[in-house]
Amino acid sequence: MKDTMDPPTMDPPATDPLEPRTLRAVLGRFATGVAVVTAASPGGPVGMTVNSFSSVSLDPPLVLFCVNRRSRLHPAFAEAEAFAVHMLGEGQRDISQRFATPGFDRFGEIRPREGLRGTPLLDGTLAVIECATEQIVAAGDHDIVIGRVVMVEAAPGAAEDPLLYYGGAYRSIESQSGWWAQLA
């Protein structure tokens, strides 16, 4: 059955399935949340927007994210003994963009709190997970950073909807029918 709901960011499959544009478009069909990962570094707090966050194990409690080896922040995350993952709400696209923009003072006026392991923590996100870095696994052009959870915090009460990333664009749960409506 033809999928008439394809968003415009999705290209038709090319003949070479490993052609980067095709691969990116296909991988983009896996919807994710959006998180900001932070760590302390000798030069001050660092933070980066990621959608590669994943839970790994409940016992022991392990999570992971992937960091591009070419990222300016790669050394900071590779050397940090701890990191924190902040899950973003749908109203936090600006924070996501801020922590994804190169060559920019990402913390600016933001004064982070210190976590149990000295990690810079941001307020106002859906949830925070602080981790002790357990293992770093080289994987192609990224490193997989695995952490053992040492602290969790969740926004009290009925949490806001999450910020989603799908097809190379931000989405919200409410916008599920929005993109094709825009095409009409």
Ligand SMILES: Cc1cc2nc3c(=O)[nH]c(=O)nc-3n(C[C@H](O)[C@H](O)[C@H](O)COP(=O)(O)O)c2cc1C
């Ligand atoms: C929604 C979204 C998800 C991202 N996910 C990742 C990721 O999982 N890993 C990564 O290394 N970069 C990811 N990035 C890119 C980084 O946020 C950004 O390129 C990087 O911080 C650029 O700055 P830098 O090279 O100065 O570190 C993502 C960006 C966006 C907007």
